[in-house]
Amino acid sequence: MKVPFLDLKAQYAALKSEIDEAIEEVITSCSFIGGKVYGRFRENFRQYIGAKHAIMVGNGTDALEIAIKALELDAESEIIVPANSFIASSEAVTTAGHKVVFCDIDDDTFNIDVSKIESLITAKTKAIMAVHLYGQPCDTRALKSICEKHDLFLIEDCAQAHGAQMSGKNVGTIGDIATFSFYPGKNLGAYGDGGAIVTDNDKLATFCQMYANHGRIEKYNHEFEGVNSRLDTLQCAVLDVKLRYLPEWNEKRRAVAERYYKAFRDLSWMRCQAQLEDTLGVFHLFAVRVKDRDSFINHLQESKIQPGIHYPIGLPFLKAYEHLSATAEDFPITHAHQNEIVSLPIYPEMSDEMVSYVIRTVQEFKHS
Numbered sequence: 001m002k003v004p005f006l007d008l009k010a011q012y013a014a015l016k017s018e019i020d021e022a023i024e025e026v027i028t029s030c031s032f033i034g035g036k037v038y039g040r041f042r043e044n045f046r047q048y049i050g051a052k053h054a055i056m057v058g059n060g061t062d063a064l065e066i067a068i069k070a071l072e073l074d075a076e077s078e079i080i081v082p083a084n085s086f087i088a089s090s091e092a093v094t095t096a097g098h099k100v101v102f103c104d105i106d107d108d109t110f111n112i113d114v115s116k117i118e119s120l121i122t123a124k125t126k127a128i129m130a131v132h133l134y135g136q137p138c139d140t141r142a143l144k145s146i147c148e149k150h151d152l153f154l155i156e157d158c159a160q161a162h163g164a165q166m167s168g169k170n171v172g173t174i175g176d177i178a179t180f181s182f183y184p185g186k187n188l189g190a191y192g193d194g195g196a197i198v199t200d201n202d203k204l205a206t207f208c209q210m211y212a213n214h215g216r217i218e219k220y221n222h223e224f225e226g227v228n229s230r231l232d233t234l235q236c237a238v239l240d241v242k243l244r245y246l247p248e249w250n251e252k253r254r255a256v257a258e259r260y261y262k263a264f265r266d267l268s269w270m271r272c273q274a275q276l277e278d279t280l281g282v283f284h285l286f287a288v289r290v291k292d293r294d295s296f297i298n299h300l301q302e303s304k305i306q307p308g309i310h311y312p313i314g315l316p317f318l319k320a321y322e323h324l325s326a327t328a329e330d331f332p333i334t335h336a337h338q339n340e341i342v343s344l345p346i347y348p349e350m351s352d353e354m355v356s357y358v359i360r361t362v363q364e365f366k367h368s
């Protein structure tokens, strides 16, 4: 049996008539930027997340950069970012004109270690970025109280966590401003690039809306210089169809995850990402730690199961950040994880047989 890491073709096959019809509606109307379909998706996504405002932008990286710009921080401001994430999280801090300060991750949750944050706060710290990595809510409650205590903004990077919840609230509605990615492989993926910003704050929302569209609200009345980062209407058409299936897809991902957790609980050589109490993850990825990673990956590949690594190099150790001269002692958990982390296939279209096959194959691995 073959188990690919992800199967977007199977997803399209299941929705073909609805997607094709939605795309045709846009092409027939020739309304490619803005318009009815754009407005409909923006409103449906806003309601789904439960925020007061939603702003649609070109991609998840732009979403982060624009959200940070909206905070209007001084140039030398510092923003604390988890040391294990996709580079967009930290990159956006730099491109918005500020300084990245990395924080190590927690050994069990694989998300930011909240106990290590306060020692990183200086007079220049102005915000913390929460990343809900692999679709698992990070300890946003703790982050929020740290932010309140030190008068910092809380930015949520929800690129991997559409529909994940903490204490019954969707992630993206807990911090001051939050961002999503609609990159094709994300839980809610477009047929190209896409992203969104959500916030309850009117002023931040207006800034983001204007900045992403050349600093304007009316056609030629530009109040400041911004950028062109709009979500085009064809992507909105695709996303609006897929949004209707997202709750069901997230449920299916959770069902796969539950089987994995149960089956791997007693494996002494493997550790799965821990879930915090009172959270509902959406399992964009199912991340585990294995000491003997190379042979484990080999074993899976020989059985035609395709794993992934997210991420093989922790952010502080990338060449892009060599000027920070980070050492293994500075980020011990991130450093250990980058050599042990493996992502197993997880997606709504996985059959029960495929899940059983992955479980059996993992259990058969002879760990040294």
Ligand SMILES: *Cc1c(COP(=O)(O)O)cnc(C)c1O
Pocket (backbone or CB within 6 Å): 059, 060, 061, 062, 085, 086, 088, 089, 131, 157, 159, 160, 180, 181, 182, 183, 193, 194, 195
């Ligand atoms: C995908 C991703 C982004 C960036 O989104 P793009 O749409 O690819 O620009 C940001 N942060 C995280 C954690 C991501 O996984």
